[in-house]
Amino acid sequence: MINKILKPLPFKSRFKYSLAFRSIGKLFAVAVAIFSVGILITFSFIVATMFTKAVDDTFQGSNFNYEVTYNQKVNKDKVILKAGEEPITKSNLKPVLLTRGSEERIIEVPDIETQTKKQFITGILPEGELLVLKNSKGEPLNGYLKEGLVINEMYQMLYDIKIGDALSFVVEVNDNTEIIEIPVVGINA
Incomplete structure (x- = not known):
C-alpha cells in the first residue's frame, strides 16, 4: 500500500x-x-x-499455622501446645459393624490400601473453637462429641447410618486388638 x-x-x-x-x-x-x-x-x-x-x-482471615501432622504415634504428654492451639487427631480406623437397636449389620468398607479415596476418623476437642461441626440447620455439634461420634452426610448416606446407631471399630492397643463401640450422636452437614 x-x-x-x-x-x-x-x-x-x-x-x-x-x-x-x-x-x-x-x-x-x-x-x-x-x-x-x-x-x-x-x-x-x-x-x-x-x-x-x-x-x-x-x-475469614484464619491462618493455619496451628496445623501439624505427625506420621507416627505421638505421646500426648510430649506434644506441647501454645495458647490458641488445639490437637486434632486423624486415624484410618475402619468401622466393621453397625448396630441399630437389636439389628447388627457388617459394614463392607474397601481396603484402605487399595481404595482411591481414603476414609479417616478425625478427633477434635468438644470444647474446641478452631473446628466447629454443624448440622444441616447450622446448629453446632461439638458439644455432642463427649457422648459419641459425629459423622458427615456422605458417610451417613453411603452406609445408611442414623443418629442413635452405634459403630464398632477394631483398635490395636499395645499389641492387643479390641473392638470398641461408639454411638452416632450427630451428622455434620
Whole structure:
C-alpha cells in the first residue's frame, strides 16, 4: 500500500520513505507488544488479588499455622501446645459393624490400601473453637462429641447410618486388638 503511494516519487525518496515507514511499523509492533505484556501483567495482579480476597473472605482471615501432622504415634504428654492451639487427631480406623437397636449389620468398607479415596476418623476437642461441626440447620455439634461420634452426610448416606446407631471399630492397643463401640450422636452437614 505504501509502495502505491510512493510510486510517483523518485527512487531516492521512495527508498528513504520506505525505510522510515518500515521502522515505524517495527516501532508500532514493539509498542503493541509492550502494551499487551503490560495489560497481561496488570490482569495477573488483579486475578491474584481477587483470589486472595476470595480465600480470605471464605476462611475469614484464619491462618493455619496451628496445623501439624505427625506420621507416627505421638505421646500426648510430649506434644506441647501454645495458647490458641488445639490437637486434632486423624486415624484410618475402619468401622466393621453397625448396630441399630437389636439389628447388627457388617459394614463392607474397601481396603484402605487399595481404595482411591481414603476414609479417616478425625478427633477434635468438644470444647474446641478452631473446628466447629454443624448440622444441616447450622446448629453446632461439638458439644455432642463427649457422648459419641459425629459423622458427615456422605458417610451417613453411603452406609445408611442414623443418629442413635452405634459403630464398632477394631483398635490395636499395645499389641492387643479390641473392638470398641461408639454411638452416632450427630451428622455434620
